Amino acid sequence: MKTDPALLERQELDQVAEAALCAARVLMEAGVRAKVVHEDCARIARGLGAEHVDLRSGYASLDITVTRGMSTITRMVEVGPLGVNYRLSHGIRALAQRIGDDGMTPTQALSEMTRLKQQTGRHAPWVVALAVAIACAAFGRLLGMDWAAFIPVAASAAIGQSVRHSLLRRGANVFVVAACVAFLASSLAELGARWAGSTTLDLAMIASVLLLVPGVPALDAQYDILDGHPTLGSARTVVVGMTLIFIATGVLIARAVLAVPQ
C-alpha cells in the first residue's frame, strides 16, 4: 500500500508547527518578550523545514501558520500563566539556535524541548525566599529605609515569598495572592520595624511587598509595544496595573488594621 506523498508532507508540516508552537509557548510562559518569541519560533520552524512562518501572539494564546511547497498548516495553542524563568528560556533559545544552524527532525526537537522543560532546574524554595528577603531589604535601603527595619523587612519578605509560593502551587488566583501576601508582609514588616525602633515604618511596609511588583512584565509590555506588538503589550500593561492595585489594596488593609496614620 502506498501512502499519499501530499498527506505525508502535511503530517510532517504538522509536526513542524507543533514543535515551533511548543517552543513559543514555553518562551512566553518564561517571561520572554514577543519579538524574541517570534524570532526563535521562526528559526525553529525554518530549521525543521518550513519555508514560510507566520506567528500571532496574544496574551493567552498563540497561532502559527507554516508553509512548505503547496502545503499550509495553521495551529493554535493556549498559553499558561506568564512567569519569569530565564534559565528555561535560555535553554530553549539555545536549542532554537542549534536547530536553525544544524537542523533536526521535528520529533527530536519536541523530545529535546520536553527534556529541557523537565530537567531545567529551579532554585530551592528556601533559597528563593532568602534571596527575596535580601533583595527587598536592599531595596528598602535604596529607598531610604533605616537600618532598624532591615531585618524585619527581610523576614517579612521571606515569609511573604514562602506563602506566595505555596498559594500559587495550589492554583490560587495571582491577583488575590498579591493582595493577601501584600497584607501579610506589610503587616509583619510594620510590627517588626516598630518593635525594632525604626522611624521609617511606611518605607518598611512598602519595601516588604516589592517582591510582588511586576517589574519584568512592565518592561516586557513596553518592549512589546516598541517592537510592534501593541495588543500583547497593552494586555501586559493592564495585568501590571491590576497587580499594583491588588498590592496597594493589601497594604491599605494592613494600614487600616494596624491603625497606621494615612
Added chain:
Amino acid sequence: MTVDLLHLLHQALFGGLAASGFGILFNFSWPDLRWCAASGALALATRTLGQEAGWSLEAASFAAAAAVGCAGQLLHARLGLGTNDLAVAGCIPMVPGLFAAEGILGLYALAAPHPDNPTATALTAMEFTLRVVFTIGAIGTGLSIATHILPNRDRGMVMDKRRQNATADGGGASVQREALVKGVASILFGRRAR
C-alpha cells in the same frame, strides 16, 4: 558636582544585592548571578551620579538603563543569549515600586467619604502616578535604545560559535578580547564592527 562617595558605594552595593536577589527569583543560573549583581550595581551607581548632578529621577533612570544596556551589548560575546535579560535584571531595582504604591494609596485616600484636603491629595497621587509611568518609560526606553542601536543577536551568535571553536583549540580569551574591542569601536564610531 560633588560626589558623596560613601552614598555612591552604598547605592551600588544595595543595587547589586537587590538585582542578584531578584535574579534568583527569576531563576538565573548561579554563574549568571554575578552579572546580575554587576548590572544592578552599575545601574544604581549611574542613577546616583545622575541625581547628584541635578538630573531628575526619570532622566537619571534613563541614563542608567542606557548604560546597563550598552555594557550588556559590549559584553555580549561573554554573556551570550542572556544579555538583555541580565540588563533587565539590573534595572529591576530602579522600578519605582514605592511611587506606584503611594500613587494608588493616594487615589484610595481621595475616594474616601470625607478626604482631608482633596486637592493636595489628588495632586500628590497624580504626581506619584506620573512619575511611575515616566520612570518605567525611561528605563524601558534606555534599554531599548541600547538594544536597537547596537544590534547584537546575529553577531553574538557568530561569536558564540567562534568562541566554542576557539575554546576547543585554546583561543577563547583572544576571541573575547576581539569582541570587546569591536564592541567599543562600534559605540565610538557609530557603526557595526565587522
